[in-house]
Amino acid sequence: MASGPTHLDSARGWVTACGAALSVMAAFGAIYSFNAFAKSMADEFGTGHGPIxxxxxxxxxLFFGSALVSGRLYDRFGIAPLLIVGATMFxxxxxxxxxxxxxxxGYVLFGVGLGFGGGLFNAPLFTLTAMWFARHRAVAQGIVATGSGLGTVFFAPLAQWLLEVxxxxxxxxxxxxxxxxxxxxxxFMIKRPPKMEMGDAGRHVSLVVRSAAFWQMGVSGVFFTMAVIGSLGSVVTFAQDDGLPARAAVALLTIIGFASIVGRMALTSLARPLGSVRLVKxxxxxxxxxxxxxxxxTRVSALEAKFVLLIVFASVLGVSYGGFVALLGDVTAHLFGLVGLGTVMGMLFFSAGxxxxxxxxxxxxxxxxxGGIxxxxxxxxxxxxxxxxxxLPMTRHPLDLPTYVGPGAPPSPAPSASTQPLVRQPLIPQRLVRQPAVPMVRPVGDVLGAALERPRSAPLLDAPPDVFWPIPDDIANDRNGAAGPVTVADLTRSN
Structure with missing residues (x-):
């Protein structure tokens, strides 16, 4: 008897997520530490804020934008070559x-080395982690995204100390x-998950990029990084210009890092009851x-009061920034499915870049x-x-695409009268059985949308092959051995 994809939510997946978090920590930490060096560099080269x-x-x-290339490279070659080459360049x-x-x-060496080199593995690490998980994907993505917060927390004070010494x-x-x-x-910690055949990725991606949800995520991502990365690149120097000592100014970057970790872990832990799309908004x-x-x-003259307000600002910014980044991978997989996920996330990272x-x-x-901030x-x-x-207007539901493959099926119209009954053998004995196609909540592992809405003799040109997902033990226990198919409602959350 065939078994389901047992690698999902496995211990090996959690080890991979932690290894991905380490890489993300080093990449973001080193890049953001540039802010600690910026003022000294500006003084040495005799420039203002703009050129630095x-x-x-x-x-x-380049760090985000190179995902347009690295996503496709990951789909073809896997993560190890990208991490080796990218880390060497970095x-x-x-x-x-x-x-x-x-x-x-510096525009060339720092930009290409850290930007393009780090971008070769940054987006693929998020894609890699998403492919290891189904039920706990949001939490796993949160762990990876926490790496950027840890990088800010540890590397910012380290960079300040190295600067002084x-x-x-x-x-x-x-x-x-x-x-x-x-x-x-x-x-040594990361590993690519077993490959699952999921249909024509090119066809699926072409449908995704025509959707309103894709463009809403892409355009909002441009505005998000304009504001957030602009702030992270200037908060230290702006705070010093506003009267704060250097160490206090660098401490704001550390606070943003701590707050982003809180935002990542808190919001991803709420993803199942509240939904990732709602939380990312x-x-x-x-x-x-x-x-x-x-x-x-900027309107407060007392230095102590100014610093308190800046701490509040850094905390709110960190929670918002951390939560958005941590949920992005889960939202992408939820809305667009797992087919061609590396390419889709690469395009979204490019918009952020x-x-x-x-x-x-x-x-x-x-x-x-x-002359002011x-x-x-x-x-x-x-x-x-x-x-x-x-x-804000973006849908909370998976796209109703015939090529969608994921742990939950997108909504679709009721089957037509011409649809023939269809029964499939279970991949998990007594737990996952295809029922006749009648109006009901559809079974997990369904051939989605158009596949059930056409006669069996019709060509299923857009339909992907079946992907059966394992049933978590807690769901199996809750069902108490009840007969009938495991439904989307059993496995999915409201997004």
């Missing part, structure tokens, strides 16, 4: 950046060594609130032009509000 922030913007753009870029004598060299050049060399060690450990809604608080700090390219230099050059903060708040407006 452009280094950060190019790096983050650490090499850090070391090379420590040797630059003119700033534009060795200067920004020596600090980057040290970060290259630390990052290389972390990538080496992670490489709530997380995005927190951004305009954060920027309103940040703008208010576009916003990351615009946000930091927009804030930096605006601050240089106006109030206007760029206000602009970021407006950008975040526009993103909320774009995302």
């Amino acid at each position: 922030s452009l280094v950060f913007g190019i790096t983050v753009f 650490c090499g870029g850090l070391f090379a950046m420590s040797q630059v004598s003119v700033l534009w060299h 060795y200067g920004w050049r020596g600090g980057m060399k040290a970060l290259a060594v630390v990052s290389a060690g972390i990538f080496a450990v992670a490489l 709530m997380a995005f809604f927190g951004l305009p609130v954060a920027y309103a608080i940040w703008f208010a700090t 576009t916003g990351a390219l615009i946000g930091p230099p927009l804030m930096g050059f605006t601050a240089d032009a106006t 109030g206007l760029p903060i206000a602009i970021s708040g407006v950008i975040a509000a526009v993103g909320v407006v774009v995302l």
